[in-house]
Amino acid sequence: MPALLSIGTFRRGRSSRYPTKGCDVLLSESAEVLAIDARGLVKVFGNNRAVDGVDLRVPAGMVYGVLGPNGAGKTTTIRLLATLLTLDGGSASVFGHDVTTEADAVRGRVSLTGQFASVDEDLSGTENLVLLARLLGFSRSAAAARAAELLAAFDLTEAAGRQVKTFSGGMRRRIDIAASIVVTPDLIFLDEPTTGLDPRSRNQVWDIIRALVGAGTTVLLTTQYLDEADKLADRIAVIDRGTVIAEGTPSELKASVGAGTLRVRVQDPRRRARAGEVLAGALGGRVEPDPDPSAVLVRLPAEIQADQAASRATAALADLAAAGVPIADFALGQPSLDEVFMALTGHPAEDGSDPEKGPAKKSPAKNSPEKEDAA
Ligand SMILES: Nc1ncnc2c1ncn2[C@@H]1O[C@H](COP(=O)(O)OP(=O)(O)OP(=O)(O)O)[C@@H](O)[C@H]1O
């Protein structure tokens, strides 16, 4: 797949992608176009406030990351915004269209690729895309051409004739995204598009996301991986227990938990305490417990920016050598999503349970459409 893949664009017949003066929404000359403007979103399932006052403002034309642990309310939030669920409170508009009163207009602008996708497993890749294109009003030849274009862009041409149920996880994720951009949406919701994928497949999906933004689509991406949001997202909202607990650029979020950790294993465990003193002194950080008797773990202080972490760590290791403490190995760790969570919430990301809300673990039925709104 080429570095910047070409996905082509087929937009529905509109002269302009965004509402403008004289259209259905009035914007002042300087107003920022908001792909999503959500205020105080609430969704309640039984006694579980799955979404509990979410505010989101997503400018058009960017990748916006929504981070959160299992059960945080990410999928529910995007289903509300994509009009697949009805709001129990708050309000939201997509490109100026209210999700409750103008749901059809919203649906005309958005596309959703879910954690569990919608292509027909028994059909081939080509058959799925041609069928969708025909349903969307393409002529027979235009449908075939669009299917071929997308399959080529997503590196699926060879597999195109095979039933989708024979696809690997990465191929499956790519055909799901292809299916959701037969007509290029103005806003696409990608719900954990890379969960469970190997590094190569993740990279392919990242290329697709970059190409989508390059083609003018706003992307709202949910993920549990900080590194993914870091690489792709212009801004990130961190959601926990149905509420946005932090919002900002990736570097703003990471800065809130410092630059990470330096872990050094010394050759002689008896020198561990000395190594801790030298490293903590050099870095201005604090030593944290490490179960390995030869290892010293130092948390870098928040003043050290992520891009300075490597050079500061190198200098600290030189101090250690100068102090006559031989090193076995070392590793510089970036702040993880868990650390961001610990810093923001005081509880680990995995610990989603809350006695007042019940377990945050997902219920098996939560993604079956027929169960939506049932609770
Ligand atoms: N249709 C439903 N009926 C009842 N409860 C639901 C339903 N959908 C979601 N929930 C509950 O709402 C909460 C939020 O779920 P949601 O799927 O939005 O989380 P998530 O952030 O997408 O999690 P994950 O990372 O596991 O996908 C969870 O407690 C979940 O069990």
Ligand SMILES: [Mg+2]
């Ligand atoms: Mg989800």
